Amino acid sequence: MSIKKVTQHPTQNEALIFERSQTGRVGYRLPKLDVEETDLDDILPADLRRTDDLEGVPEVSEVDVIRHFTRMSTWNFSIDLGMYPLGSCTMKYNSRLNEKVARIAGFTNLHPLAPVEESQGALELIYELQEDLAEITGLSGVSLQPAAGAHGEMTGVMLIRAFLDKRDGAASKDRRVMLIPDSAHGTNPASAALAGFSVKTIKSTAEGLTDLGHLQQLCDEGGVAGLMLTNPNTVGIFEKNIKEICEIIHKAGGLVYMDGANMNALVGVARPGDMGVDVIHLNLHKTFSTPHGGGGPGSGPCCCTAELEPFLPTPRVVKEGETFKLDFNRPESIGRVKAFYGNFGMFIRALSYIYTHGASGLREATETAVLNARYVGELLKEDFDKPFESDSMHEVIFSHKKQSRKGVHTLDIAKRLIDYGFHPMTIYFPLIVEGAMLIEPTESVGRADLDAFVEAMRDINKEAQENPQLVIDAPHSTRIGRLDEATAARKPVLRWKPETEATAKSA
Numbered sequence: 291m292s293i294k295k296v297t298q299h300p301t302q303n304e305a306l307i308f309e310r311s312q313t314g315r316v317g318y319r320l321p322k323l324d325v326e327e328t329d330l331d332d333i334l335p336a337d338l339r340r341t342d343d344l345e346g347v348p349e350v351s352e353v354d355v356i357r358h359f360t361r362m363s364t365w366n367f368s369i370d371l372g373m374y375p376l377g378s379c380t381m382k383y384n385s386r387l388n389e390k391v392a393r394i395a396g397f398t399n400l401h402p403l404a405p406v407e408e409s410q411g412a413l414e415l416i417y418e419l420q421e422d423l424a425e426i427t428g429l430s431g432v433s434l435q436p437a438a439g440a441h442g443e444m445t446g447v448m449l450i451r452a453f454l455d456k457r458d459g460a461a462s463k464d465r466r467v468m469l470i471p472d473s474a475h476g477t478n479p480a481s482a483a484l485a486g487f488s489v490k491t492i493k494s495t496a497e498g499l500t501d502l503g504h505l506q507q508l509c510d511e512g513g514v515a516g517l518m519l520t521n522p523n524t525v526g527i528f529e530k531n532i533k534e535i536c537e538i539i540h541k542a543g544g545l546v547y548m549d550g551a552n553m554n555a556l557v558g559v560a561r562p563g564d565m566g567v568d569v570i571h572l573n574l575h576k577t578f579s580t581p582h583g584g585g586g587p588g589s590g591p592c593c594c595t596a597e598l599e600p601f602l603p604t605p606r607v608v609k610e611g612e613t614f615k616l617d618f619n620r621p622e623s624i625g626r627v628k629a630f631y632g633n634f635g636m637f638i639r640a641l642s643y644i645y646t647h648g649a650s651g652l653r654e655a656t657e658t659a660v661l662n663a664r665y666v667g668e669l670l671k672e673d674f675d676k677p678f679e680s681d682s683m684h685e686v687i688f689s690h691k692k693q694s695r696k697g698v699h700t701l702d703i704a705k706r707l708i709d710y711g712f713h714p715m716t717i718y719f720p721l722i723v724e725g726a727m728l729i730e731p732t733e734s735v736g737r738a739d740l741d742a743f744v745e746a747m748r749d750i751n752k753e754a755q756e757n758p759q760l761v762i763d764a765p766h767s768t769r770i771g772r773l774d775e776a777t778a779a780r781k782p783v784l785r786w787k788p789e790t791e792a793t794a795k796s797a
């Protein structure tokens with residue numbers, strides 16, 4: 291049996307910077323004063339100055355500071371460190387070229403309030419990205435304002451509501467039901483509720499698809515404003531009945547919202563607009579390679595049909611002749627959803643990604659992402675329970691069924707993966723699979739890394755069968771083992787207090 295021996299690395303034992311402090315130690319030395327000293331009273335009135343000693347500020351040398359922060363930086367797993375197979379999050383490589391382009395001085399020094407005549411390049415960039423996203427989604431109306439996926443969802447369902455209000459007048463208030471599959475991301479019902487809809491849940495079939503019978507039944511109950519559907523859905527399966535689903539909703543007088551967080555399975559291959567979808571959001575920070583999480587702000591463009599275009603947020607970036615303009619004259623608009631024009635730096639990176647790949651390159655990225663997920667799915671299906679038969683798209687789902695008999699659960703498997711040098715996959719999502727493990731390698735991973743990941747997962751299964759406690763106690767290689775994550779999130783300790791005699795005694 292292969293049990294990886296893991297030892298504690300010295301960088302994992304880093305103390306707080308306060309605990310490194312030694313009285314009198316400094317990281318700098320000022321040159322001797324060669325001008326006359328100014329009376330402090332001439333600069334800052336006495337009542338604005340502190341009188342006590344600056345107590346508790348760490349006294350450390352320059353090298354102490356550098357090593358302290360560098361060591362701590364190694365505690366984070368990042369996309370630049372290794373495979374990050376977090377399903378539904380599309381943790382693909384963030385190209386350095388994107389960063390270089392985003393740092394072009396003409397972009398970084400541009401003030402958002404600069405006059406339109408002096409911002410033509412930036413407006414052209416926004417316009418170009420809008421056009422490209424319209425082409426990719428098959429939906430002609432695009433707003434880049436939303437700052438994240440969930441924000442794009444809210445914008446999208448607000449468009450649906452504005453459309454229904456205009457179409458149905460006072461009767462629109464009887465149409466306030468949003469249908470959402472039981473496999474949906476939690477942001478979907480939240481966005482629907484924020485926009486004033488109530489939510490009814492659609493069941494999934496044993497194959498992991500939307501239950502058409504149940505969908506029809508819910509539509510027959512009336513009051514349906516629309517459907518929010520993720521495609522491929524959150525178990526990584528393409529909703530092959532998407533055209534029929536759209537027809538059912540449209541016949542019932544509703545509109546179809548597609549959660550586009552999984553567009554990495556479709557870009558360059560299939561277009562939601564061609565399937566009958568009315569509105570979609572994209573996650574530039576997933577599908578279009580802009581930094582995710584700690585790396586930068588998100589961006590969740592909202593794309594819609596021409597019919598819904600009048601309701602898009604104001605202002606719109608439009609082209610008149612060879613000139614780019616901001617169109618504020620939009621009486622039917624839902625209004626602004628973000629200060630200025632959205633997270634502009636992300637637009638630069640996303641457009642850089644699109645231009646770098648070109649149409650054929652985007653398609654190739656999609657195909658590789660799907661191939662990689664299917665490869666992992668195929669190689670792990672003996673060791674792990676694969677709840678759905680059909681081929682996955684860009685992510686593949688497993689459950690802990692074969693390991694839980696030994697008392698090893700999804701959380702344990704995820705924690706043990708850390709010891710093998712991988713970021714864990716998404717766990718316990720979606721809720722319709724008990725002990726779900728959702729694996730999304732993305733196209734950024736080569737064959738060797740995929741094989742190493744598969745080998746690690748197979749080793750962990752072997753450990754689970756032969757020595758379950760080893761997995762249950764994982765991780766063994768990190769500074770801290772199992773965190774009480776709920777308490778850490780709800781009662782974070784964010785302030786260091788110097789140890790007094792009283793606290794020292796009670797400790």
Ligand SMILES: *Cc1c(COP(=O)(O)O)cnc(C)c1O
Pocket residue numbers: 378379438439440441475477520524549551552573588590
């Ligand atoms: C990531 C994700 C979202 C939300 O996107 P954010 O940018 O995190 O707000 C919504 N739906 C699905 C399916 C997702 O994976």
